[in-house]
Structure formats: structure tokens, C-alpha cells
Amino acid sequence: DSGVTQTPKHLITATGQRVTLRCSPRSGDLSVYWYQQSLDQGLQFLIHYYNGEERAKGNILERFSAQQFPDLHSELNLSSLELGDSALYFCASSATDRAFNYGYTFGSGTRLTVV
Amino acid sequence: DQQVKQNSPSLSVQEGRISILNCDYTNSMFDYFLWYKKYPAEGPTFLISISSIKDKNEDGRFTVFLNKSAKHLSLHIVPSQPGDSAVYFCAASANYGGSQGNLIFGKGTKLSVKP
Numbered sequence A: 001d002s003g004v005t006q007t008p009k010h011l012i013t014a015t016g017q018r019v020t021l022r023c024s025p026r027s028g029d030l031s032v033y034w035y036q037q038s039l040d041q042g043l044q045f046l047i048h049y050y051n052g053e054e055r056a057k058g059n060i061l062e063r064f065s066a067q068q069f070p071d072l073h074s075e076l077n078l079s080s081l082e083l084g085d086s087a088l089y090f091c092a093s094s095a096t097d098r099a100f101n102y103g104y105t106f107g108s109g110t111r112l113t114v115v
Numbered sequence B: 001d002q003q004v005k006q007n008s009p010s011l012s013v014q015e016g017r018i019s020i021l022n023c024d025y026t027n028s029m030f031d032y033f034l035w036y037k038k039y040p041a042e043g044p045t046f047l048i049s050i051s052s053i054k055d056k057n058e059d060g061r062f063t064v065f066l067n068k069s070a071k072h073l074s075l076h077i078v079p080s081q082p083g084d085s086a087v088y089f090c091a092a093s094a095n096y097g098g099s100q101g102n103l104i105f106g107k108g109t110k111l112s113v114k115p
Helices: none
Strands: A005-007 A010-013 A019-024 A031-037 A043-050 A053-057 A064-068 A074-078 A087-094 A110-114 B010-014 B019-025 B032-038 B045-051 B056-059 B062-067 B072-077 B086-093 B103-105 B109-114
Touching: A005 A087, A010 A019, A019 A087, A019 A110, A031 A074, A043 A064, A043 A074, A043 B103, A074 A087, B010 B019, B019 B032, B019 B086, B019 B109, B032 B062, B045 B056, B045 B062, B045 B072, B072 B086
Parallel strands: A010 A110, B010 B109
Antiparallel strands: A005 A019, A019 A074, A031 A043, A031 A087, A043 A053, A064 A074, A087 A110, B019 B072, B032 B045, B032 B086, B056 B062, B062 B072, B086 B103, B086 B109
């Protein structure tokens, strides 16, 4: 157990629907990062929150949004889902707002299947 | 445009031999390089890292070499064990500007260690 909790583990939904993925960071960590891993793709950075504030955006679609709450858990909202959104979505956390030599701690991911 | 590239999707080695995983990058501003290991149905786990001011870092059976002039790094595993069979991701961080704190990942190399 890495200490980063992601729910749900699996999600199957229809095109056009909206889903919410949840992440609880490791105790004491203030940063939450979201990554998407599609088939044959590496981990694509989506968005980074630090202590409730958005710090950086990567290749995140306008249909996707995220937030980090005062208790530091984060939610990734995916709307108007398309077949191509099917992927593994990983959340990671770290103590600071910078990726130093110790990197992040990842959760086990949410597998989203859009049918 | 991929800033971190792992050109070998897969690698197969015999137990006890050396495994060498390679990674190339394009951004000279990267200041840390990290390797993550990922087993199926789990999130990536941090393995080893190296600062851009060093050319080698060793941790047990794992050694990472950095050649800044060639913008190339490699992970050596000696001796390889069947339990090392996993997907290995190379990642880089650039702690400046809008990229502050984010890790950029390659697509991964699947290592298979045969008994």
C-alpha cells in the first residue's frame, strides 16, 4: 500500500456521461498530480495541485477538470466522455510542490472504460 | 513532441545477466531524472534517481548513468532477477516556470527476465 488511495478502481460508463475520480494523498503530502495512461502511451501529465491551488496544467482536455479540497483530497471530473477517454488514470502525491530526486508516490489507478 | 523517449518497447534478458534500459531526452533544463517500475494492476513505484550534476548513482543492484552531452541516461540492473520483470519508466523533472514540480515520462520499456 503506497498510502495514496484512488477510488473507484474500475469504472465503466457510456459515451457522453460524466464521472468523478477521487484521490486521497499520502498523509502529510500537499501536492496531488493527475496522470493519464492510454494504451501504448506513457504517463501523460494532466494537472498539478498544491495545497488547494492549481500549479500547472498539462495535456488536459477542456472537458476535464479537477480540484483539491481543504482536506487535500482531489477529484478529477471527466465529462462528455468519448471512447478515446478510456485509460488508466493515476493520482500521485508528494510533500512539496517540486519533483526533486525522490519523485512522487503513485496510487494504483482508476481504470476507466467508456463504451 | 516527446521530451523523454524510451525507444525500446521491450527487453528480454536471462536471469543473472545485466539488463540495460535506455532513455533519451531533449530538454537541457531537466534537473532530475528518475526511474519508476510498474507491475500490472499497480501504480508506478519509484526506483532510483540522479541529479543532472552527477553522472552515476548506485543503489544495490540498480545503477543509473547520465550522459548530459548525449542527453542520454541508462538504468543497469545487475544481476537481473525474475522479480525485476515489469515496465520501467524513465522520467525527468524541470523545476522552473510553469513546469515546476512536474515529471515528464517516457512510454516505458517492458523488461522480461527469464529464469
